Amino acid sequence: MGQKISRRAFxxxxxxxxxxxxxxxxxxxxxxxxPQEKTQLATLLDISKCVGCEACVEACSEVNADKYPQPKKxxxxxxxxxxxxxxxxxxxxxxxRLTPYNWLxxxxxxxxxxxxxxxxxxxxxxxxxxxxxxxKLCPWGxxxxxxxxxxxxxxxxxxxxxxxxxxxxxxxxxxxxxxxxYLDILPSFAGNGVMxxxxxxxxxxxxxxxxxxxxxxxxxxxxxxxxxxxxxxxxALAKEINxxxxxENENVGTNTIYVSPVPFEALNxxxxxxxGKPHLKPVKDTMAQANNLTTAMALAPVAGIAAAVGKFVxxxxxxQ
Amino acid sequence: xxVQPAILSKAPNRSVRYVYxxxxxxxxxxxxxxxxxxxxxxxADIPGLGWLAQFYVTHYIHYLxxxxxxxxVSYLIIDYLILQKKRIRLxxxxxxxxxxxxxxxxSGIFLVLRNLSGGRFVPEFIIFLDIAxxxxxxxxxxxxxxxxVRKRRWVTQR
Numbered sequence: 044m045g046q047k048i049s050r051r052a053f054x055x056x057x058x059x060x061x062x063x064x065x066x067x068x069x070x071x072x073x074x075x076x077x078p079q080e081k082t083q084l085a086t087l088l089d090i091s092k093c094v095g096c097e098a099c100v101e102a103c104s105e106v107n108a109d110k111y112p113q114p115k116k117x118x119x120x121x122x123x124x125x126x127x128x129x130x131x132x133x134x135x136x137x138x139x140r141l142t143p144y145n146w147l148x149x150x151x152x153x154x155x156x157x158x159x160x161x162x163x164x165x166x167x168x169x170x171x172x173x174x175x176x177x178x179k180l181c182p183w184g185x186x187x188x189x190x191x192x193x194x195x196x197x198x199x200x201x202x203x204x205x206x207x208x209x210x211x212x213x214x215x216x217x218x219x220x221x222x223x224x225y226l227d228i229l230p231s232f233a234g235n236g237v238m239x240x241x242x243x244x245x246x247x248x249x250x251x252x253x254x255x256x257x258x259x260x261x262x263x264x265x266x267x268x269x270x271x272x273x274x275x276x277x278x279a280l281a282k283e284i285n286x287x288x289x290x291e292n293e294n295v296g297t298n299t300i301y302v303s304p305v306p307f308e309a310l311n312x313x314x315x316x317x318x319g320k321p322h323l324k325p326v327k328d329t330m331a332q333a334n335n336l337t338t339a340m341a342l343a344p345v346a347g348i349a350a351a352v353g354k355f356v357x358x359x360x361x362x363q
Numbered sequence: 364x365x366v367q368p369a370i371l372s373k374a375p376n377r378s379v380r381y382v383y384x385x386x387x388x389x390x391x392x393x394x395x396x397x398x399x400x401x402x403x404x405x406x407a408d409i410p411g412l413g414w415l416a417q418f419y420v421t422h423y424i425h426y427l428x429x430x431x432x433x434x435x436v437s438y439l440i441i442d443y444l445i446l447q448k449k450r451i452r453l454x455x456x457x458x459x460x461x462x463x464x465x466x467x468x469x470s471g472i473f474l475v476l477r478n479l480s481g482g483r484f485v486p487e488f489i490i491f492l493d494i495a496x497x498x499x500x501x502x503x504x505x506x507x508x509x510x511x512v513r514k515r516r517w518v519t520q521r
Contacts, residue, residue, distance in 0.1 A: 126403055174480035180418060182398045182497075184490035188483060200490070204399035210418050233400075295480065329419065334479055336426040340472075343430045347437025355445050 083173065083192030084248070085273040085298040088166060089280060092262045095149045095164030100138050102259030103147045103168075106244060110198070111135070111144050112237060114221030119230035126235055129218045140319030141168070143219035143239035147256055150320065152313040154305045163303070163310065166256065166264065167321055168241040169194065169215045170290060170297035173270075176329045177207035177216060186238075192270065192298040195242035200224060203236035212294050212329055213321035216240040270298060277302050293326040383435055389428040394500060396421035429471060436468065450521060456510050457517040463503045470496040 114132050121128065131137070135144040147168040154163055175194040178186040185200035186207050196207065196216060202225045208216045216238040225234025244254035252258070257265040266276070274291060277300045281288050289301040301323075303310060311323035396415050401407040407416035414420045443451075453461065470492050476482045477489060484492070509515070 123404065125405075179478045180397070180422065182493060184486060184493045187486040187489070190483065197486070206397075206399045206418060209399075330478060330480070332419070333423050333426045336423070336430060337475060337479065339430045340426065340433060340475060343433035344437035347434040347439075348441045350434075351438045351441035351445065354442065358446070 081190045083190075083270040083298060084267055085171075085192065085270040085300055086243075086254075086257070087266045087268075087273045087277050087280070088264055088299065088301045089266075090163060090165040090264065090301055091284060091286070091304045092264045093149075093164045093166065094262055095151065095162075096261065097138065097149055098259045098261055099166050099256035099265075100145070100147050100149060102255040103241075104138075104145065106247070106255035107146065107242075110239075110242070112198070112219040112222040112239065114219055114236070115226065116221060118221040119226065121235065122231050128220045129236065130220055131217070132219065132221075141215060141217050141240070141321070142319060143217045143237075146239065146241040148319075150314045152310045154309050154313060156305055163305065165301065165303075165310075168256075168299070169243070170213060170293070170299040171241075171243060172212075172294045173296040173298065174294070174328075174330055176210040176212070176294075179330060180210045181207055189245060191245075191248065193243045193245045193248070195245055196238050196240060198223060198237045198239070201237045202228075202234035203238055204234060205238060207238055210329065212326040214318075215321060217319060273300055289323060295328040295331070379435070379439075382431070386428050386431045386435065389424060390432060391500065391504065393421040393425035393428065394497075397425070426475070429475070433468070436464070447518075451518045452521050454516060454519050456506070456515040460503065460506055460510065460517065463499055463506060466499045467496060467503060470499065 112132065114130065116132075118128055118130070131142045131144055134142065138145050138148055140148055147166055149164050150167045152163045152165070154161060156163075171192055171194055173192065175186070175188055177196075178188045178194050182204070183200055183202060185202070186194060186196045188194045201223055203218050203220070203223060205216070205218050208214050208218070217240065218236050218238050220236040223234070223237035225236065228234065244252070244256075247254060253267065254265075257267055266273070268276075277288050277291065280286065280302045284302070284304050286302050286304045287306050289303065289307045290297040290299045301307070307323045314320070314323060316322045392415070395401075397418070399418075401412070402416040407413050473484070473492050474496060477484055477492070
């Protein structure tokens with residue numbers, strides 16, 4: 044039921060929503076409707092429903108295979124030697140973590156639910172922050188945020204410097220060496236491939252389709268819709284199951300909202316964390332400190348002008 | 364009473380000149396620090412320079428220095444217009460440097476707006492801003508280096 048509502052909400056803004064829904068026999072799956080592009084779309088993940096079957100992982104790989112890197116070998120010799128070669132092309136079947144060839148994986152947690160030890164599984168991928176530091180701090184504009192809230196990395200522009208990964212609170216983007224624009228510039232001295240991560244099937248959404256992971260899930264774990272509606276649904280669900288929410292306020296807000304029957308603090312303690320395996324800790328606003336200086340920046344010219352005028356007034360008084 | 368000009372190359376305004384030079388130095392350093400180069404090329408390994416590999420730190424210091432340069436440029440422009448205009452004028456190299464600096468500031472302001480939550484420009488414009496900002500800085504450094512070597516000043520007496 045929830046899935047149907049969400050799909051309806053997802054399609055609400057579509058120009059041809061009515062016609063599309065009328066024409067479609069499979070609810071929401073292939074409706075010929077374009078979603079409202081300027082509305083930030085968020086996903087709600089009810090992890091109490093997730094059974095860890097990896098149908099989403101497989102669907103993601105299948106649908107996005109043509110976006111995956113095709114590195115040229117041998118790789119250019121890198122200078123200085125400390126520059127790491129990151130090659131996943133021989134390990135494309137790795138699914139237990141994020142890689143350039145695996146943008147979604149299932150994380151496992153053993154927790155106590157109502158006095159009973161239970162395994163909880165949850166799909167992990169890019170959180171698609173409302174104010175994504177990977178996009179804002181990319182020095183080349185290779186990472187971009189679409190008006191519908193998706194942040195994606197343009198593999199034609201990315202130089203693979205990995206800054207997006209370092210500034211990402213969850214270290215999500217993953218690098219593949221030997222591919223991308225850097226090969227045409229100074230391959231030995233600048234750049235190191237391309238960064239890859241979930242783009243929430245931006246191309247499918249643009250065509251009015253659902254992201255592959257949502258469509259393929261047999262348990263309807265995920266729903267997608269306008270962010271404010273998804274937040275409302277998340278709160279309603281959390282209230283209903285006496286659960287907890289993650290992603291609503293992390294990094295001031297993301298477009299990936301998890302609802303769990305157990306506290307995320309408990310989940311975070313037990314999930315395997317590390318390279319390509321994001322945590323579930325609270326995250327403060329990563330851009331806040333610098334952005335707080337924006338007011339000072341706006342006032343700086345006023346201070347400069349005041350100082351010059353003050354000097355003029357002082358000199359005029361002295362002259363008299 | 365004779366009014367002292369607040370120009371960058373005159374001894375009475377040495378403090379203004381030093382503030383300008385230090386600000387430009389940190390803007391350039393932290394600006395280049397936005398690219399992942401300082402760690403790659405061992406510069407961040409030099410004791411005391413580890414912060415150059417921390418993107419949020421360099422980003423914050425870049426913003427701080429931007430506050431200073433905006434205040435300083437505003438001060439110098441108004442000081443020139445209301446006190447110095449009759450006595451001094453910008454040299455040709457001063458115009459060139461001023462124009463490039465203006466371009467750096469304008470592109471920088473757009474990038475600051477881009478970084479605000481909800482601040483969105485079309486991706487092509489962001490790429491243009493990034494490249495323009497970096498290109499103008501490099502041009503400015505070359506021109507400023509040339510002027511330093513050739514002892515070309517920003518202003519001269521009328």
